[in-house]
Amino acid sequence: MENVPLAEKLRPKKLEEFIGQEHLVGKGKPVRRMLETGNITSMILWGPPGSGKTTLASLIASYTNANFVFFSAVTSGVEEVRKVIKRAQEDKKMYGKTTILFIDEIHRFNKAQQDAFLPYVENGTIVLIGATTENPGFRVNAPLISRSQVYALYSLSEEDIEKIVKRAILLYKKHKWSTDALKHIIKYANGDGRVAINAVELAASINKKIDLKTAEEAVQRKAVFYDKKGDWHYDTISAFIKSMRGSNPDATLHYLARMIKSGEDPIFIARRMVIFASEDIGNAQPTALVLATSCMQAVHMIGMPEATLILAQTAAYLATARKSIASTVGISEALSDIDEENLDPIPLHLRNAANKVMKQFGYGKGHVRYPWLVEKQTEEKIEQEYMPENLRGKKYYRPDWK
16 A cells, blocks of 8 residues: 555545535535436546546446446557457446446547447447546547536635645654645645645655745646647637737736746747737737737747747737727628628729720729829819729728727
8 A cells, every 4th residue: 555646545435525526516516416316427527637537437436336447548549448348248238237438538539439439328338437638529529429418627726725735644644744835735736636646745755844845846836737739728828818808918918927837839929919919909009010020020039938028028018009900890891791792893993904905995994093192282082982883882991990
């Protein structure tokens, strides 16, 4: 038992010991009701690392008389899948026993591998519990989702992490833990229960008397989970852009810091700011596009970590700049009309009369090249139509859009 990791020692054996995710395991909540009735259905557990997905799956198995098979999508392949299914079929036929198949990181299976489970989920040979940190709407096959309940798990609160840490240190009766050390571990676990447990275990191996310095050594750095190809990537850049759009420089810098700390590509951040400068600021403050473009060039030339300052300066500027979506709305409406309206001919007077034949057919006839100049010289208003016949009077660019 000495070689068993602390996280495994602390794994709850009953639902009352499970910490967090009250929206699933609290009184009257779906997973608790499922366990109380014994009617276990296939499900996808979606949440960040350390939120309790594996623990919840093992608890579900312990409340039933089913076989529980742990299966990792990282280390297992099709051959292992066949063996598990065959064994499940035998147990179902001979003993009437259901197999709960827990697949960790199910999103790592490709479409064909995921499809292999479908018939056995449908006929009740297995109850499938998939765990994923990725949005299942994108990474899990639709037919599999339609046959499963999707439950979202969330990062644990500091109160939850504190309960876990206090439970963990009870196993180290000969150790002394300072309040500052525990607070440090709780704070920098960043909602990840596994990180907190591992920090306690490492701190205990360093010293019998755990002070703040020991805790800092155990934690090393804040545990920021950020998958540059997954939800955290998209959610964070979304929050960053919405904060700029909402003219909140403080939130803007917060989400920028998250991305920088997590190793996001700085060119990606800068490119999104260039788009934002045109889409959301436009001609209300045209220098925004100039600055954002310069930012992207500077970030490319200088690189990190110094480019952090350039990104921060630009992000703060964009967040506090005047906003206008006049050009954004205008081009959107113009593109829509291209799709939905007839494309009437371009007026003849706007066409280029490149040869005598074209002139003969009226190309360019009556066109006033510099109406502003003529108006200045004659003080007469030049009325010249530029739109096709069916769109005369149409307004796309309305500067009053702010």
